Amino acid sequence: MINITSLILTLGVVSICYGAYTERVLLISMDGFRYDYLDTISNLTNFGYMKSTGTHAPYINNTFITLTFPTHYSMSTGLYSESNGMVSNYMFDPLDNTSFGMGNVEPKWWDGGEPIWTTVMKQNKTSATFFWPGSDVPIHGVLPKYYFPYNKTIPFDDRIDTAVNWLKEGINFATLYFNEPDKQGHDFGPESNEVIEAVKYMDEIMGKILDKLRQNDLLDSTNIILVSDHGMAYTNRSMNIDLSKYVNISTHIEKIANYGAAMNFIPKAGMEDAVYNILKDAHPKMTAYKKEDIPEEWHYKNHHRILPMLLVCDEGWQVVPDESWIRNVLGMHGWDNNLMSMKPFFIARGPNIKEDFVAEPFKSVDLYPLMTELLGLNPAPNNGTLEIVKSFLKDNPEMTSVTATPQLATTQSSSSKIMTETYSVVFVATTLLLL
Numbered sequence: 001m002i003n004i005t006s007l008i009l010t011l012g013v014v015s016i017c018y019g020a021y022t023e024r025v026l027l028i029s030m031d032g033f034r035y036d037y038l039d040t041i042s043n044l045t046n047f048g049y050m051k052s053t054g055t056h057a058p059y060i061n062n063t064f065i066t067l068t069f070p071t072h073y074s075m076s077t078g079l080y081s082e083s084n085g086m087v088s089n090y091m092f093d094p095l096d097n098t099s100f101g102m103g104n105v106e107p108k109w110w111d112g113g114e115p116i117w118t119t120v121m122k123q124n125k126t127s128a129t130f131f132w133p134g135s136d137v138p139i140h141g142v143l144p145k146y147y148f149p150y151n152k153t154i155p156f157d158d159r160i161d162t163a164v165n166w167l168k169e170g171i172n173f174a175t176l177y178f179n180e181p182d183k184q185g186h187d188f189g190p191e192s193n194e195v196i197e198a199v200k201y202m203d204e205i206m207g208k209i210l211d212k213l214r215q216n217d218l219l220d221s222t223n224i225i226l227v228s229d230h231g232m233a234y235t236n237r238s239m240n241i242d243l244s245k246y247v248n249i250s251t252h253i254e255k256i257a258n259y260g261a262a263m264n265f266i267p268k269a270g271m272e273d274a275v276y277n278i279l280k281d282a283h284p285k286m287t288a289y290k291k292e293d294i295p296e297e298w299h300y301k302n303h304h305r306i307l308p309m310l311l312v313c314d315e316g317w318q319v320v321p322d323e324s325w326i327r328n329v330l331g332m333h334g335w336d337n338n339l340m341s342m343k344p345f346f347i348a349r350g351p352n353i354k355e356d357f358v359a360e361p362f363k364s365v366d367l368y369p370l371m372t373e374l375l376g377l378n379p380a381p382n383n384g385t386l387e388i389v390k391s392f393l394k395d396n397p398e399m400t401s402v403t404a405t406p407q408l409a410t411t412q413s414s415s416s417k418i419m420t421e422t423y424s425v426v427f428v429a430t431t432l433l434l435l
């Protein structure tokens with residue numbers, strides 16, 4: 001009897017802790033919003049309101065490779081790319097010779113992690129997503145209560161109206177995704193007037209979100225987390241490295257998975273060392289890594305979808321299979337996540353977030369445990385920590401999360417298995433989508 005009573009008392013304490021949060025989160029991504037746009041562009045009234053009534057960080061530390069799908073999936077799962085397996089926007093899986101491109105909704109590409117909207121549903125709360133990479137895929141067999149396949153033509157206003165209606169209905173967790181200022185950044189470069197206008201437009205969009213929440217009496221009960229996936233750096237046609245000038249693509253290379261700021265490929269069987277020796281000193285703006293020598297700090301090594309050879313360019317430079325693959329853009333991302341130009345912004349606001357507070361920069365993988373904390377959920381194993389993010393939780397209620405346990409990467413595939421098959425070079429990337 002005494003034991004049961006103490007158990008009830010204990011459960012009561014836990015429930016009080018959970019009750020410290022409103023358990024309502026709206027996660028918003030504005031693609032390609034570099035951290036310093038907030039400081040260099042003036043008259044951003046609504047972002048200013050978010051900052052003065054909430055918490056912001058000077059920047060956040062995102063994950064390598066700084067491309068849209070991997071960085072978004074690291075935020076939503078709390079896992080580095082080598083742990084969740086979303087290693088690029090375009091991938092090749094040597095275990096079953098299959099290819100991935102953005103828009104692929106086969107669960108096998110996504111099941112290496114558990115995104116926040118899945119955690120929500122599995123723990124008997126509700127999630128709904130108006131876009132986010134992977135949110136329209138039955139990950140571990142689970143989908144959000146409401147979701148849409150990605151369609152960039154849906155007006156931003158419609159997305160806002162729908163998401164706020166979801167929250168009004170009682171949904172615990174909702175996402176919004178906007179593909180700006182990324183698009184203007186690619187087309188015109190990060191320092192362009194077009195980017196300034198796009199950021200001002202996104203400030204208006206932020207204003208509409210705040211107004212709509214206010215009109216529906218949701219502003220004071222919703223924790224808003226506003227993030228981006230990566231920054232943007234200047235590039236141009238002359239900053240492309242033509243791989244075909246150094247190696248014979250058809251005789252040296254088996255498979256190229258992706259190209260741009262970085263290129264990941266499989267050399268022909270028996271040519272691994274020869275190809276590496278050619279490329280290691282081929283161009284002063286490009287570094288060649290054998291898979292086993294990829295720097296540990298990128299957490300971009302221990303997964304079978306990371307292919308045996310990785311080329312990484314210096315900021316602004318890109319590597320292409322040949323000149324026909326050069327893209328006419330003035331802005332790009334994908335480079336080393338340590339470069340300041342690749343870092344995104346962060347602002348959060350809501351009943352459980354400190355007002356007018358500046359947080360230390362933290363890792364994008366910390367967002368997952370932050371969100372499970374705010375939603376009163378047990379996090380799935382992840383690479384994040386509450387260490388820094390707890391500093392901006394109001395009243396700092398006792399942390400209820402289970403200690404995060406880093407998830408180790410899956411087993412590497414044997415390169416001999418990869419090399420036994422012969423097939424012509426087929427690029428996974430067949431379109432010019434630049435997300």
Ligand SMILES: [Zn+2]
Binds near residue numbers: 031032067068069182
């Ligand atoms: Zn992006």
